[in-house]
Amino acid sequence: RIDFLEDPSMATNWATISALDAVTASVQANADAIMSLEGVVSTNANDADAAWLILCGALVFFMQAGFAMLEAGIVHPKNMTNILFKNICDASIAAICFWLVGYGFAYGDSEGGFIGKTNFGLDLIYNGVGEGGSDGWHGWFFQWAFTGACATIVAGSVAERTTISAYFIYSVVLSSFIYPVIVHWVWGSGWLSAWGALNGPIFSGNPAMSNGFVDFAGSGVVHMVGGWCGLMGAIIVGPRIGRFDPDTGKVNELYSGNSALQALGTFILWFGWYGFNCGSTLAMSGGMGNIAGKVAVNTTISAACATMTSVFLGYAIEGHWDISMGLNGALAGLVSITAPCPVVDPWMAFIIGFVAACVLHAGHYLILLAKIDDPCDACVVHGFCGVWGCWAVGIFCTDKNIMYGGYPGGNDACGRAEQFGVQIVGTLSIIAWVVGCGGMLFLAIKYTVGMRVDSEIEEAGMDVSEHGLFSEATKPGPAPGMTSAVGYQPEPQFQAMPTYATYPAQNQQAMMVPIQQFAQPVYSMQPGLG
Numbered sequence: 001r002i003d004f005l006e007d008p009s010m011a012t013n014w015a016t017i018s019a020l021d022a023v024t025a026s027v028q029a030n031a032d033a034i035m036s037l038e039g040v041v042s043t044n045a046n047d048a049d050a051a052w053l054i055l056c057g058a059l060v061f062f063m064q065a066g067f068a069m070l071e072a073g074i075v076h077p078k079n080m081t082n083i084l085f086k087n088i089c090d091a092s093i094a095a096i097c098f099w100l101v102g103y104g105f106a107y108g109d110s111e112g113g114f115i116g117k118t119n120f121g122l123d124l125i126y127n128g129v130g131e132g133g134s135d136g137w138h139g140w141f142f143q144w145a146f147t148g149a150c151a152t153i154v155a156g157s158v159a160e161r162t163t164i165s166a167y168f169i170y171s172v173v174l175s176s177f178i179y180p181v182i183v184h185w186v187w188g189s190g191w192l193s194a195w196g197a198l199n200g201p202i203f204s205g206n207p208a209m210s211n212g213f214v215d216f217a218g219s220g221v222v223h224m225v226g227g228w229c230g231l232m233g234a235i236i237v238g239p240r241i242g243r244f245d246p247d248t249g250k251v252n253e254l255y256s257g258n259s260a261l262q263a264l265g266t267f268i269l270w271f272g273w274y275g276f277n278c279g280s281t282l283a284m285s286g287g288m289g290n291i292a293g294k295v296a297v298n299t300t301i302s303a304a305c306a307t308m309t310s311v312f313l314g315y316a317i318e319g320h321w322d323i324s325m326g327l328n329g330a331l332a333g334l335v336s337i338t339a340p341c342p343v344v345d346p347w348m349a350f351i352i353g354f355v356a357a358c359v360l361h362a363g364h365y366l367i368l369l370a371k372i373d374d375p376c377d378a379c380v381v382h383g384f385c386g387v388w389g390c391w392a393v394g395i396f397c398t399d400k401n402i403m404y405g406g407y408p409g410g411n412d413a414c415g416r417a418e419q420f421g422v423q424i425v426g427t428l429s430i431i432a433w434v435v436g437c438g439g440m441l442f443l444a445i446k447y448t449v450g451m452r453v454d455s456e457i458e459e460a461g462m463d464v465s466e467h468g469l470f471s472e473a474t475k476p477g478p479a480p481g482m483t484s485a486v487g488y489q490p491e492p493q494f495q496a497m498p499t500y501a502t503y504p505a506q507n508q509q510a511m512m513v514p515i516q517q518f519a520q521p522v523y524s525m526q527p528g529l530g
Helices: 002-006 008-074 077-107 137-157 164-186 219-237 259-281 288-318 323-338 346-369 378-396 399-404 418-446 455-460 462-467
Strands: 494-496 512-514
Touching (some): 008 077, 008 137, 077 137, 077 164, 077 462, 137 219, 164 219, 164 418, 219 323, 219 378, 219 418, 259 288, 259 323, 288 323, 288 346, 323 346, 323 378
Antiparallel strands (some): 494 512
């Protein structure tokens, strides 16, 4: 106190020090607040990413309804219940198998870059509180939806003649092993991966020089696996009865289809595809929304171009406007843009869609020429167009677009054409794996439990034999003691066509058309079932 009176400058210094201490304390408080705010922002970003993935996963799951309606509109009505039954089982079998073993094989710690070996039954996913971050539940949900879509593709290729037991077996093996291995190769840490391959990206092993196999949303991983597996199933199970004339080899139209169901299914699939492709950003934070927007644009342009190209190609080839080929054209364009959607420009997406329609028509006639019966053309739409989509990455990608699409590295692999070589190797590897495993699987089923139903069952329809529904031929008659007036009412054998006053009387009988001339018999459910 005496020093302060003798030297006033000391008092000033102490006041300055006190003020600095107050400022320091304020800065520290602000820093703490900023750190706390960063934690909140990080948590909110993780929550937004999880919500995005759950929403997109739900859209992909909704595609099961699209597959169901599309396939129900293609198969004969006597097999409609059967194909719907298989669709609901696809999603359920995929969920159980992918939870127990598939997800571990796909995304577990890599064993030599070939297959995952941990996280079976999701036992490694964090299940506590208080530590923040992403726990990983939403990742499994999104990937399960893809698994179900892959299995459903195969069901369309072998429809109308495959036993339920055979279906259960191949669906389990596909969801548990065949598909997860490809996922590990491409999207996990497998040898083809662009997202951290165990030994570095294929060819150079150096991310500064190579990218690895680019398949953004699954032209190869999902669609090629389902399509080529379906092709092997269709070859081994054989064509439906009457599809090909045994003497001339002529292709016979067994059923013209239900255009309303086919169109509904296609629109649902197109709608769900935005979850399929855009959701493959796996996040919405960190600028990923821009990539999702670009993906949506390219997906739309490719699908639209493929649709119209297929429509006009169909008219040029068949001489009439074929809605079935137009609808399949949309799907072909969607499959083909699934791999390259973030790494190409819109004008490139337009060309990709155009070529997809050409691949569709060429593949459609090629498999018929080879006497392969795929009722839904699933092997063409998903298998052949999936190959084209993966190759389109190497043809059209630019190094700038690869970086914009979020791929690591930052190199000139596209400019040096190395990427096209990677895409060729990747697609051939996927085909070899799926054809080899799928072929052995279907042959094992064929020579053990049996893959195909008896000819009598096939002709009567799978709904009658497998699901207990009645056709008119097997419908029970009136109960004992009951007359047709109060009990069973027989169906009329003729259906009157509309009459008009301008029709001559002698033509009225010609307007009575035998019901046997219609495309299919009438089916009804068992009493008490609906």
